[in-house]
Amino acid sequence: MDTIATHKHVASVSLADSLRDPEGFAAELGKSFETYGFAIIADHGIPADLIARAEDKAKAFFALPEAVKRGYHIAGGGGARGYTPFGIETAKGASAYDLKEFWHVGRELPDGHRFNEVMAANVWPREIEGFKQTFLELFDAFDTAGLRILEAIARYLGLAPDYFEDTVSDGNSVLRLLHYPPIPGDGPNVRAGAHEDINTITLLLGAEEAGLQLLDRDGDWVPVTPPPGALAVNIGDMLQRLTNNVMRSTTHRVVNPPPERRGVSRYSMPFFLHFRPDFLIETLPDCVSAERPNLYPEPITAHDYLLERLREIKLA
Template sequence: MDRIPSVDLRDFLSEDESRKQKFIKEIGNAYETIGFVALKGHFLDTTLVDNLYAQIKKFFDLPVETKQKYEIPGIGGQRGYVSFGKESAKGKKEGDLKEFWHFGQYVENNPTLEKEYPANVNVEELPEFNEVGKQTYKMLEKTAKYVLRSLALFLNLDEEYFDNHILNGNSILRPIHYPPIQEEPKGAVRAAAHGDINLITLLMGAHGKGLQVQNHNGEWIDAIAEPDELMINVGDMLSRHSNNKLKSTIHRVVNPPKELWGTSRYSIPFFMHPVSEMKLDVLENCIDENNPKQFEDITAGEFLNERLRELGLIK
């Protein structure tokens, strides 16, 4: 496997059962072998994407002291701004060469979850930033719902198996800025090799090369989405729930060649999380004599807290 397979969500959404089955087979096979697909036919339109990139560039161009107003202590970086070098990959001492922002869930009709989740943070200087972030969040969440429906069918579950787990889920939209590199990094890269925590991650076509995926031979391959594609990968929660039938793939963002050090890179992943009480216990139909149960029982909330501690975002 030396390239990322491409699939089209319109096949799954069509009235044609053969197209729907083709999509389920293609995405399932991709996640069994490399854990990444490039997805066309999603719910983001180009105007929304262009507006979002314009707004996030405006935000990251704000003075450092302005951005730091929106860095909220005591919430592990779950909402608002996280400054440069704060986050490091599991097992890495060096902080990644990035700053980022978090938009979180817009809870509907659930006062309990409204109390559980930190409130979203509004940037006073950029009202459009807040609105376009919310619109993007909703469209990516909608796309993720249908991807998970296809994976439920691939795993021989009810098509809507994930729906209640992701309704008002603890998902995160993370615009990232990798600033120009000023000097030779001492062991740090823009994002060190890691697997994602969540169910699935939807990545909007990053501006600039750099994302690499490790295939099962240990080789790093470039993951470059077309302008109309989302790159979507399996996270550790879904890998765990499926007894590693669906693979959470190690990936990284490497530093550019020296002649491009003076350029910024922007990237916008959406991390699809379920509600905290979802049980990630290994699915019974993913266990057999050749594939014994690999993981202990745990809830999504317990697993998330464990990983946030490993990343240094909470103590």
């Protein structure tokens, strides 16, 4: 039986402190990322009214008839844009699919952009008024908050504060709108099986509804329960690889609710912040030592790494 450790807590910080005390904020945030791979961040600058509007638009989309939603599923698209139906995504190494459906919004690129061949164009549902405008606004707000968090990570690693700006400029980031429908009963499937994120960092809104848990170094599952409106932020595999496992990409999951909550849907909005596709993920020299040999001697571009991982989770 899994051990749930309720006495362990990831750091809970205010992004406003990154301006008041940049080094202190970076130290607290970085320690939590190094220990747990997660942190809770308040005062992140994403407007509450924008979050509320986005939640309403997402719920309206998922309430559409199944046939209408499936009209936005792009066959062979690897789930990069538009709608991914219930029962497709499967955690790496798992046999039972996750109990979720989702919609992906990517970065809007101008015609002729150098990344157009590897970053698909967005699609937008015609049925939900204001959907495009709302989620482009939210994408930009996540992008801004993410860059401030990366600045603190850079400070913690002893890098120039603006180190990550170029690495994520025009990055292949994805905003995911998630719907976990009511659970009919017991079974092998869970809302999100144990997994690690592929990307650089993930910023998650909507984790107030219980269910998100991380697996710590002691083998305990630790609940991650941010207060309303706060972000749950975690390290992805790309940043773990870049830092030679100094920053931890921690296994996490979303467990099924207790019986009294099984009839309630769960909604959330994770933003998967990515490096630009041609960024070469090559171990940072300062993260290699005699005590910490280079675990990733072969560099790989962010795009190639993404494709490799998408195949593992059956999205490509």
